[in-house]
Amino acid sequence: MATIELRNVKKSFGVQQIIQGIDLKIADREFVALVGPSGSGKSTLLRMIAGLEEVSEGALLIDGVPVEHVPPAKRGLAMVFQSYALYPQMTVAENMGFNLRLAGVPKSTRDEKVRAVARVLEMEALLQRKPRQLSGGQMQRVAIGRAMTRQPKAFLLDEPLSNLDAGLQAQMRLELVRLHQELNTTMIYVTHDQLEAMTMADRIVVLNNGRIEQSGTPLELYHHPATVFVAGFIGAPKMNFLQSEVAIVTPREVTLTLLDGGSLAVPVPRRKLAEGENVTLGVRPEDIVVDPEGEFPGQIEIIEHLGAWSFLHVRMGRGTKVVAVAPGDRPSRAGDRLRLRLLRQRLHLFDKSGMAIEDPIPGGGL
Numbered sequence: 001m002a003t004i005e006l007r008n009v010k011k012s013f014g015v016q017q018i019i020q021g022i023d024l025k026i027a028d029r030e031f032v033a034l035v036g037p038s039g040s041g042k043s044t045l046l047r048m049i050a051g052l053e054e055v056s057e058g059a060l061l062i063d064g065v066p067v068e069h070v071p072p073a074k075r076g077l078a079m080v081f082q083s084y085a086l087y088p089q090m091t092v093a094e095n096m097g098f099n100l101r102l103a104g105v106p107k108s109t110r111d112e113k114v115r116a117v118a119r120v121l122e123m124e125a126l127l128q129r130k131p132r133q134l135s136g137g138q139m140q141r142v143a144i145g146r147a148m149t150r151q152p153k154a155f156l157l158d159e160p161l162s163n164l165d166a167g168l169q170a171q172m173r174l175e176l177v178r179l180h181q182e183l184n185t186t187m188i189y190v191t192h193d194q195l196e197a198m199t200m201a202d203r204i205v206v207l208n209n210g211r212i213e214q215s216g217t218p219l220e221l222y223h224h225p226a227t228v229f230v231a232g233f234i235g236a237p238k239m240n241f242l243q244s245e246v247a248i249v250t251p252r253e254v255t256l257t258l259l260d261g262g263s264l265a266v267p268v269p270r271r272k273l274a275e276g277e278n279v280t281l282g283v284r285p286e287d288i289v290v291d292p293e294g295e296f297p298g299q300i301e302i303i304e305h306l307g308a309w310s311f312l313h314v315r316m317g318r319g320t321k322v323v324a325v326a327p328g329d330r331p332s333r334a335g336d337r338l339r340l341r342l343l344r345q346r347l348h349l350f351d352k353s354g355m356a357i358e359d360p361i362p363g364g365g366l
Helices: 042-050 092-096 098-102 107-120 136-148 166-183 194-200 218-223 228-233
Strands: 004-013 016-026 031-035 057-062 077-080 154-158 186-191 203-208 211-216 240-249 253-258 263-267 278-283 288-290 296-305 309-316 321-327 337-342 348-350
Touching: 004 042, 016 042, 016 057, 016 211, 031 042, 031 194, 042 077, 042 154, 042 186, 077 136, 092 098, 092 107, 092 136, 098 107, 107 136, 107 166, 136 166, 166 186, 166 194, 186 194, 194 218, 203 218, 203 228, 211 218, 211 228, 228 240, 228 278, 228 348, 240 321, 253 278, 288 321, 309 337
Parallel strands: 031 186, 031 203, 077 154, 154 186
Antiparallel strands: 004 016, 004 057, 203 211, 240 253, 240 278, 253 263, 278 348, 288 337, 296 309, 296 337, 309 321
């Protein structure tokens, strides 16, 4: 098992700095997901931990030992890539035992370790098949099994599910969670898909332009996003943002004037706001309720029917568009006019720099 620590780690390619000073501690047996849009630096960071990219500045420690100059093969880590990279001429058993063969492990020991891993992955019946006889999910399990036979200190996974269809992705997410529980080992998982991170990880690290925007449990990031960027990245559909101005401040409430029209009173946050201050009001789609007595009129433009739920894309007064979640059996059509109510206790406020204005209610928004 392994603890992994990065101290002010930076990475540059020529004059371009990709990783801009990251401090991160990953605990033994923790499942950490690195998420962010393309170009945020998440895969580069993972490759630096693996030793496939050099650290330009800073320190990288595994179990407290600096490893910046230790070659990949001696770091005790195993990496699973987006590409399965299986040898087509080899059987599943031969693919899974290939690294052990390179290390000079006797065949009897190799076979024993491969069989043990195959039992964990429920692949014993597939050991004599060739890769062309496997499904995408089975090939990904072979790639994971090949990493497992090395009994590494930690697993590094770089978007391993991105080549699978939606059904297999859902199945493999459960497989990886089960695997983490059974192996009880450290895992670092890179993905651009926040759904994967939310459903699998103990902790999520959100990267943006080579920096950490926020780190926390999935529910911490969902309920208490530190920035507009995190609020918009975590959650599906993404959070709605309404530009607003502070109109009235009282000891108990702050009244906001929405630039789209209308006003809304919200509980006072801990940080004092000034009248005339520009703020961004954030509200998640599930916190917008269709209500005949709602404060805000709108018109449905598009409806996404998902069965139990529908996503209503609504144009409000002066053209601002929001997404609201409604029960799937609600009779709605594009063009319908309706009124919306925002759940005041679940709203979020962000200042003009994009930083969250802290809320006073544990477990909620404003």
